[in-house]
Amino acid sequence: MASIDVKSEITGTIWKIEVKAGDKVAEEDVLIIIESMKMEIPVLAPEAGTVAEILVKEEEPIKEGQLLARLHT
Amino acid sequence: MSAKANSSEFERRRAKALAMGGEEKLAQRKAQGLLNARERIARLLDEGSFLESGLFAFSSGNPEDRDSTPADGKLAGYGRIDGREVALVANDFTVKGASSSLSNGKKIAHMKRTATLRGIPLVMLGESSGARMPDTMGAWGMGSMLGGDPTQYQRMRETPWAAAALGNCFGSSAWYCVLADFNVFRKGAILAVSSPRLCSLAINEQVDSEELGGWRVHAEVTGFADLVVDTDEEAMDAIRRFLSYLPSHHNEAPPVSSVPKGSDDAAAALPKVLPESRTQVYDVRKVVRAVVDQDSLFELRARFGKVGMTALARLGGRTVGIVANNPMFKGGALDGDGCDKITSFLVLCDSFNIPIIMFVDTPGFFIGLDVERKRAAGKIMNFMNALSLCTVPRLSVVLRKSYGQAYLNMGGGRNSDEVAAWPSAEISFMDPMFAVHVVHGSRDEKYRDPSTPEFQREFEQMRGDAEVWDIAGNYSVQHVIPPEDTRAYLLRMLEVHQLRLSGGVGQHLMRTWPTSY
Numbered sequence: 001m002a003s004i005d006v007k008s009e010i011t012g013t014i015w016k017i018e019v020k021a022g023d024k025v026a027e028e029d030v031l032i033i034i035e036s037m038k039m040e041i042p043v044l045a046p047e048a049g050t051v052a053e054i055l056v057k058e059e060e061p062i063k064e065g066q067l068l069a070r071l072h073t
Numbered sequence: 074m075s076a077k078a079n080s081s082e083f084e085r086r087r088a089k090a091l092a093m094g095g096e097e098k099l100a101q102r103k104a105q106g107l108l109n110a111r112e113r114i115a116r117l118l119d120e121g122s123f124l125e126s127g128l129f130a131f132s133s134g135n136p137e138d139r140d141s142t143p144a145d146g147k148l149a150g151y152g153r154i155d156g157r158e159v160a161l162v163a164n165d166f167t168v169k170g171a172s173s174s175l176s177n178g179k180k181i182a183h184m185k186r187t188a189t190l191r192g193i194p195l196v197m198l199g200e201s202s203g204a205r206m207p208d209t210m211g212a213w214g215m216g217s218m219l220g221g222d223p224t225q226y227q228r229m230r231e232t233p234w235a236a237a238a239l240g241n242c243f244g245s246s247a248w249y250c251v252l253a254d255f256n257v258f259r260k261g262a263i264l265a266v267s268s269p270r271l272c273s274l275a276i277n278e279q280v281d282s283e284e285l286g287g288w289r290v291h292a293e294v295t296g297f298a299d300l301v302v303d304t305d306e307e308a309m310d311a312i313r314r315f316l317s318y319l320p321s322h323h324n325e326a327p328p329v330s331s332v333p334k335g336s337d338d339a340a341a342a343l344p345k346v347l348p349e350s351r352t353q354v355y356d357v358r359k360v361v362r363a364v365v366d367q368d369s370l371f372e373l374r375a376r377f378g379k380v381g382m383t384a385l386a387r388l389g390g391r392t393v394g395i396v397a398n399n400p401m402f403k404g405g406a407l408d409g410d411g412c413d414k415i416t417s418f419l420v421l422c423d424s425f426n427i428p429i430i431m432f433v434d435t436p437g438f439f440i441g442l443d444v445e446r447k448r449a450a451g452k453i454m455n456f457m458n459a460l461s462l463c464t465v466p467r468l469s470v471v472l473r474k475s476y477g478q479a480y481l482n483m484g485g486g487r488n489s490d491e492v493a494a495w496p497s498a499e500i501s502f503m504d505p506m507f508a509v510h511v512v513h514g515s516r517d518e519k520y521r522d523p524s525t526p527e528f529q530r531e532f533e534q535m536r537g538d539a540e541v542w543d544i545a546g547n548y549s550v551q552h553v554i555p556p557e558d559t560r561a562y563l564l565r566m567l568e569v570h571q572l573r574l575s576g577g578v579g580q581h582l583m584r585t586w587p588t589s590y
Binding site for chain 1: 350354439441507
């Protein structure tokens, strides 16, 4: 089982968290939505797997490159 | 020597040269699923069209290597791609790692000179270990091996250059890949200034080759890879495809192809592409694909600077360069990598007489600490300057958002030859959500809270003011078009804006701009 880090490609605010630890996700499923530049920017699952942990909470400000979640594949 | 003896000597030497680095090395490559240099050439060129130059060359820098350097490790010659001449150099790694030497340096120089003088593309198939050692060592080696050709790394964009990274690309193969207009990267290749071994010796840095210069690095971080493929065969096919969009030289228009049947069908789906909400994202490639000729889309640097999509395509059989904001990534907000990618693509298109089509949907340039430190202002102005120096036709279509300076960079005002907009377009200096704060927030805190009726009223007013009708009213947008008419509109506009007075040829004001940023 491999662990995959899901990082933010953008600075902004966590708007919605669409999954929780233990959820199974397909590749490109929306995990989290970030609000930045007045746009809703989805963070997609890079691969299919299971959500191991979510490391942010809604309304939390985040930086580009910040670790948001981990998946197990 | 008798005619018979001459003939037999010719055959002996020819067979020896064609044997390259020997059976064992060739067998090893085959076992790894790699093509050798001659197989690559055969795959790249029209069948039977290769005319080799310098088959009988050998090392002239070191007499001891005369018999062990067939063709001196770099094959050169002329061939045809879709019936059009090209000049090419293919590194033969089985001969001294295709290291750079005196005779093979002369071969490269001759191919480049001929391609430039006679107006044909240059293809460089990269896989080389760098300077030949020990020939280049010492002051004598440097003086005799290097610097004899003052145009060695000069790029004036007279003709298209296509390159491939097909193995270890250190030294000249790395240089030519980044000097080229198109660089296809085969997975497993490594492109770097120096090898991991030298990094370890010089700076005590233990690096993994893939981490140093593998496909992910060049596709996602440096952007040096225009396209990533799995096999040598796909790499050769990609070069053929790239050149199919380009003219043979800068003084002619690109070739015109037939239009595939059914190319007009997809545009009917365009009204359904945009999401309901103005803050939601979508993949702009759906729009582009529905507009251009069927199967003609050839995206470049898809994994780098993803906020900006750059692609070659055809419209009505004619080559066009596509520049599009992609809201799917960072909401379409332009960042530094996106600017660099678009700038270099504008230079490519303008240098080879390719009209530019811009699809606009951007909330503006991305701002903040990170981008400022990555030289955002300079990158935005390089992009802007490039657009303003283009002399090929530039057509822009505003799909949705066009804000602030990005409005100008994406062809707003007279920065394109025609500006069209979908009825969904919203054009203003900044997003109304921010503008309410900026305009009224300092005098009254009610305008800093989006839940107040005052904020909402002002927001709706500003949002309405951003609709397309006022800018169409003052003629800074020339056409408001329903989405489904976009293809037909662009086909007609390409007709109108042909460079008739110069036979389809632009002025190439950026021909000496850098080949990478």
